[in-house]
Amino acid sequence: QSALTQPASVSASPGQSITISCTGTSSDVGAYNYVSWYQQHPGKAPKLMIYDVTNRPSGVSNRFSGSKSGNTASLTISGLQADDEADYYCSSYIRSSTPVVFGGGTKLTVL
């Protein structure tokens, strides 16, 4: 299956907000509300930040929010902090013999 499409990189200054897009198709992102977002710092395992498009796991800052419109899901981080600098990946269920697909990842740089 094809990976979901994310921008390779985004950057912003501390305190600002950014949005990372994740574009799929009508077979994955557009069809189901099973979109998750992960944060990964270098050398670490991915950490779940958003699940089911909009939900935050317990312990995740409310500066992180998720949304979806059509075939595109988005992750918004407000009030950027230095520790937000990391790679971010989206993932979706797809009705297929290969039922989970990831985006290519977006490197967030906090200037």
Next chain:
Amino acid sequence: QVQLVESGGGVVQPGGSLRLSCAASGFTFSSYGIHWVRQAPGKGLEWVAFIRYDGGNKYYADSVKGRFTISRDNSKNTVFLQMNSLRTDDSAVYYCAKDPAVVVITPPDYWGQGTLVTVSS
């Protein structure tokens, strides 16, 4: 708390085999599916395989189908990934990760720390 601990990684020659293990704790293991996801050095995440809570359904990425086999032992709270006919492009950190859903398959929630597999002559 949920814990997933992978083991079994190492260096293997092309064409060789390796068996990864994922030991789980902190949740009712027999009620949840488990994913394997890999990440080649400097690359993104790639979904590899999934096994349903009871081992009844298994799914594989096209890139590993026919070479990798996922299995589980619910009596030992452990999932395995048998990797045969390994290729250099299988080199990656392999993560096991828990599916948060019971009935459907969804992207994972909790992840292990990963185990490194290097395929090289």
